[in-house]
Amino acid sequence: MTQDRTWRKSSYSNGTPEGECVEVSLAHDARVRDSKNVAGEVLTFSTSAWRAFIGQVS
Numbered sequence: 001m002t003q004d005r006t007w008r009k010s011s012y013s014n015g016t017p018e019g020e021c022v023e024v025s026l027a028h029d030a031r032v033r034d035s036k037n038v039a040g041e042v043l044t045f046s047t048s049a050w051r052a053f054i055g056q057v058s
Contacts, residue, residue: 009035026050 005025012021020036030050032043045053 005031007033007038 005027007023007025009023010021020034023033023035023038025031025033029047030045032045034040
């Protein structure tokens with residue numbers, strides 16, 4: 001479940017609670033959610049897919 005995970009907010013949100021951006025949780029897989037709608041939909045990626053994605057955008 002998503003509530004049992006530790007979430008990190010993107011640094012692009014300026015590190016403030018009011019900052020609206022995405023949050024990511026990296027446990028057994030990678031999950032991404034909208035920080036202003038934490039109960040909403042979550043995107044889930046396998047570890048290898050997440051690494052490939054990060055490699056392409058960084």
